[in-house]
Amino acid sequence: MKPWQTASVRYTSVTIPLALVLVLTNCMSNTPEPVSEPEHTHGWLDFFMPDALVKDVATVECTLSDGTATSCYEITVAGTPSNHGVGPFCPRTTTATEDEVGIWLDGDNLYDVTGQFILDLPSIYNDDHWMLHDGQGHVRVTDTKEAFEAAARPNVAEEYENYCVEGRMEWLEGGEPVTTTVQIPVTPVHQGTPTPARGPLGVTFNGIRIDAAAPVDAILGAHTIAAFDDCGGHVNPFEGYHMHAATGCSEVGDAPDGETPPFAVAMDGYLIHGVLESGDLDKAGDLDECNGHTTDGYGYHYHARSPELNGVLTCYMGTTINHAAGGPPGGGPPPGGEGFETPPPPHDHN
Template identity: 80%
Template sequence: MGSSAKSSAVPDPTASWPSLFMPGALAKDVSIVDCTLSDGTETSCYEITVAGTPADHEVGPFCPRTTTATEEEVGIWLDGENLYDVTGEFILDLPSIYNDDEWMLHDGHGHVHVTDTREAFEAAARPDVAEEYENYCVEGRMEWLEDGEPVTTTVQIPVSPVRQDDATPARAPLGVSFNGVRIDAAAPVDAILGAHTIAAFDDCGGHVNPFEGYHMHAATGCGEVGEAPDGETAPFAVAMDGYLIHGVLDSEDIGKVGDLDACNGHTTGEYGYHYHARSPELNGVLTCYMGATVKGGPGGPPGRGGPGGPPPGGEGPPPHDHN
């Protein structure tokens, strides 16, 4: 799994969290603008533009080139239930993993089918995968993006979160990470697998598509800032409602902190109310918000702007989830 540099101080929940962004994570200075939230609250928001390339690690690797590739050479795949290293052995085992003999991501002579040109990438990295790129491991490269430049993302996030009585389904983007990356909603795993493709992620849970550029779908420990106290994990991002997102809690930590709420959040003295990312194999960092988001902005609730489909489980708030 990926790792990242960490700052030394535990963030103060009353401090200005924009100071947690790593050098190079922002494409422009943070500004404060007037905004209206989804519950009608008129307030102030931070306007933040993340750079679209991680400030603390290299992008990739993703797909294996041969059926002998080891985990040190490749990224990961997550399907909502399991997380796999995309090794050569994984490629060979796909028919048994998914109980489908149509899987054949290699040529039978040790070479894996990988999208190795921009044209192949654009034909495969879409919902209606071109037929000739079925049974491919799909990966993009930053140099294949428009003008070879990272895709920046601009969001508005409340300076002071406004807690709501009920959870609201999260929409893309779910938030932005302190290393400069957009956090997207759950990857469309069913469509990807339905085309007999694997859209590999790097060890930090991110990958590249032609539209959002590099973005993340899972939290694996990259980009965390600060040393967390016992039973906690460090923050790595801020959600669209202004609450921090911390790393995944393991079962031992959950036993120490007690139950999390429906959106994987809780309140502590050190951090105030905050979320914890779901376990990476579940596909999706968050499924809902407990705070109001900007009305008409990205990441907002249905009917109030914001691209992206519903979270796993449909339109309503998700079931109680500790992961």
């Protein structure tokens, strides 16, 4: 069973719930009211799971994007999930079932990357050029490091168009996970107005960086599928294993009725909680442009967007560090890097 499924519901594609659309449309049509800063506690440092961090958290001096000098936590995550494995991603045959494969999300729908999905690609995307199999039941998959590096980039090598693209941890430099170091304000500073979020968006409590929306248009334009595992993560040559969607793999603790547990901390210091189901939206109240709200129990916090939307968050309501003033921005490809994951401009919807 997939992480986002319940015992009574199984599906291969997901549409955005109408209730979520109505709430978020209402949020986008209004200028957010400034939120008084609730008393903030830092107990979330204890939420990191064993082996999620590669060294102790340090407190360092930092400068926020508004010029404020303050203190930040410097956190280095392991780059490999501490509570679950990595993969599977692509199917090997056109008969592969959902238990053997990962997922694909394109901003509108979420699919299990089954053999039937591979066969259905021409009709799903209304394009007869799709042909990720050899006609004899075998799916074309990047099964070597060289093939992976040639396909996991914006200018996909022509011979790797019509491939299911997946990376493996052993293909990373030195065969080791890619760690990510971030600086996050000890005390969040609420701005009252949103700023676009770019990767990394934050880090999860099981040791993974959260990246911005995957460049789906570029991936589909090359007739490739950059499959994710069931936890919304995949591998690229620069960031290693990282996630683009929250599917319920790293939440910590329980939550009261109408809420979901936290699973990560955003770059502005506010917690990111799991996706709110449609039945919880009325109880939660209106979410702002960044999918956040304030409650008595948690103070201000975000909720991850539904996984099919591609991107856990699109904006911050808090102030992040000023990278130009020094300190690690959070890793990732160098400027102008050729990775498929070089973040696109943030979306303007939740």
